[in-house]
Amino acid sequence: MTRGQRRPLWVTSAGLAAVAVLLVAAASFASATEPEIIQLPSGTWSMSTVDTSDKNAGMANDAENEERGYLHYMATAVNKGLHLAQAAASIRDVNETAAAAIQSAAALPADQQASAAQADVYTSNMGQYLKYHGGKMMTEPNELKVYVLWYGRWTKKQKRIIRRFLVSLDRSKNNYQKFPTVVGWWAINVRYYTNGQNQRTTPYVKLSKEINAKYKLAPLGTVLNPLTHDNVRALLASAFDKKQKNYFPMDPNAAYLVLTSQDVYVTDFCKGLCAYHTSATFNGTKLAYAFVGNPAKQCPQYCTYRYFDPTFSGVNGDLGADSVVDKIGHELSELVTNPFHGRNDKAGWVVAKSQIENADLCEWRYGPTNYEEGGKVWNVKGFNGTKFLVQMNFNVRKRECALQGDGTVQAGILPSP
Structure with missing residues (x-):
């Protein structure tokens, strides 16, 4: 994405457990319906929608966007050949819903690897909407x-x-x-x-x-x-x-x-x-x-x-x-x-x-x-x-x-x- 890669943020055991749940939920969600990923304000983590010839465009890092609390993550991880793909997008707003945010780590414990595999399914399902x-x-x-x-x-x-x-x-x-x-x-x-x-x-x-x-x-x-x-x-x-x-x-x-x-x-x-x-x-x-x-x-x-x-x-x-x-x-x-x-x-x-x-x-x-x-x-x-x-x-x-x-x-x- 034009905002570049974003590093996973969580490292706690609680975070690992939460991710396992989110991975399964996201895979089910993506297979059922097209994710309602709301359009971000221009430039919040991404430059793909920004026409910088427009004087009002640019990397939006202002208080309004911060207040709205928009997040857009596409975090994936792989470590030494082990595919632990987590593909996700999250946008938070009072009256809007979106796909759940998935954070990832470089390697998951063995008991979490099955859930990580489900992230590949999510990636595939998200990919069907790439058109x-x-x-x-x-x-x-x-x-x-x-x-x-x-x-x-x-x-x-x-x-x-x-x-x-x-x-x-x-x-x-x-x-x-x-x-x-x-x-x-x-x-x-x-x-x-x-x-x-x-x-x-x-x-x-x-x-x-x-x-x-x-x-x-x-x-x-x-x-x-x-x-x-x-x-x-x-x-x-x-x-x-x-x-x-x-x-x-x-x-x-x-x-x-x-x-x-x-x-x-x-x-x-x-x-x-x-x-x-x-x-x-x-x-x-x-x-x-x-x-x-x-x-x-x-x-x-x-x-x-x-x-x-x-x-x-x-x-x-x-x-x-x-x-x-x-x-x-x-x-x-x-x-x-x-x-x-x-x-x-x-x-x-x-x-x-x-x-x-x-x-x-x-x-x-x-x-x-x-x-x-x-x-x-x-x-x-x-x-x-x-x-x-x-x-x-x-x-x-x-x-x-x-x-x-x-x-x-x-x-x-x-x-x-």
């Missing part, structure tokens, strides 16, 4: 060009790790890798998500251009730290300034990534979100973009795999960069299937009456993982055999989480739909 609503998608034959704005102090190693992941999405450079692959993971978007013209999500992804901001793109040359969500948008807007030697073109079929280093503080980052995607209008052109922050310093136990495994160090030796890769994958999967879901736009693929998107249904689930000495965990390979850890995505046909698209051969070549 296409007529909005824009990033589809073939267009190429999804990815533009990266590095803000703050990023090391060469960190950039190299993230850059290699984005290059790994380019199947023209990765059709020789052994299964499971980053290309095969992206195939989930390609094979199962189409628009009203039966055009599938584009399989063509290319890292097109990067800008190293290093605080210099901030308005009036000032260092912005902390950043608000309006600041994030303003930073991206400044990257389109043609007066600069290095600038981004404005492409409505592209994805723009604003990545902040570990020393940059952003509103709600590490508190309510790890990443988000949204859209905004820049000089008359509507564009889709995502924000992802480096959590290594501010919340390594919140927005990284370290929550499940305290020894996790990042498969490529950088906790922050490896975690940013994970979040980029999540947000890009949602951005291509639901890029412009704002106040004045039709949605792409989303659960009706909610802000749940494809990747949300598999949030914090990693599937089969490989463990190496030194806390290195990975589940896919990319460019030149580079290893990465990415969350699974939702196979809307089978209504289940998957790490690779059906029919993806070992060479990593995408089959025809």
Whole structure:
């Protein structure tokens, strides 16, 4: 979801018992009727309904929303191959009802595992309401060009790790890798998500251009730290300034990534979100973009795999960069299937009456993982055999989480739909 992943909050034995009851109740509820998940005010934990070109839109963190007590959780957990999926949404209001909130922990006691299995049923039932609503998608034959704005102090190693992941999405450079692959993971978007013209999500992804901001793109040359969500948008807007030697073109079929280093503080980052995607209008052109922050310093136990495994160090030796890769994958999967879901736009693929998107249904689930000495965990390979850890995505046909698209051969070549 565009509000990013949210860490489970309870850890008590009473909480475990409560979750067991809620899991069963939620599974029964979801199988009986479509969940009445009330639309959140724009931006409360999610940016998916926010058109930031609207002066009244933005991340709503105001007293009114706090008073209304809206909550929106999609908490899931998995620990070392044990699928403990809890997919839930909760919204609380005086005269409104919604699906029960389910909090989760990294691992449940043995006597709770049966209840955890019922959460998979809930995920599947929730998934049946993930539908296409007529909005824009990033589809073939267009190429999804990815533009990266590095803000703050990023090391060469960190950039190299993230850059290699984005290059790994380019199947023209990765059709020789052994299964499971980053290309095969992206195939989930390609094979199962189409628009009203039966055009599938584009399989063509290319890292097109990067800008190293290093605080210099901030308005009036000032260092912005902390950043608000309006600041994030303003930073991206400044990257389109043609007066600069290095600038981004404005492409409505592209994805723009604003990545902040570990020393940059952003509103709600590490508190309510790890990443988000949204859209905004820049000089008359509507564009889709995502924000992802480096959590290594501010919340390594919140927005990284370290929550499940305290020894996790990042498969490529950088906790922050490896975690940013994970979040980029999540947000890009949602951005291509639901890029412009704002106040004045039709949605792409989303659960009706909610802000749940494809990747949300598999949030914090990693599937089969490989463990190496030194806390290195990975589940896919990319460019030149580079290893990465990415969350699974939702196979809307089978209504289940998957790490690779059906029919993806070992060479990593995408089959025809």
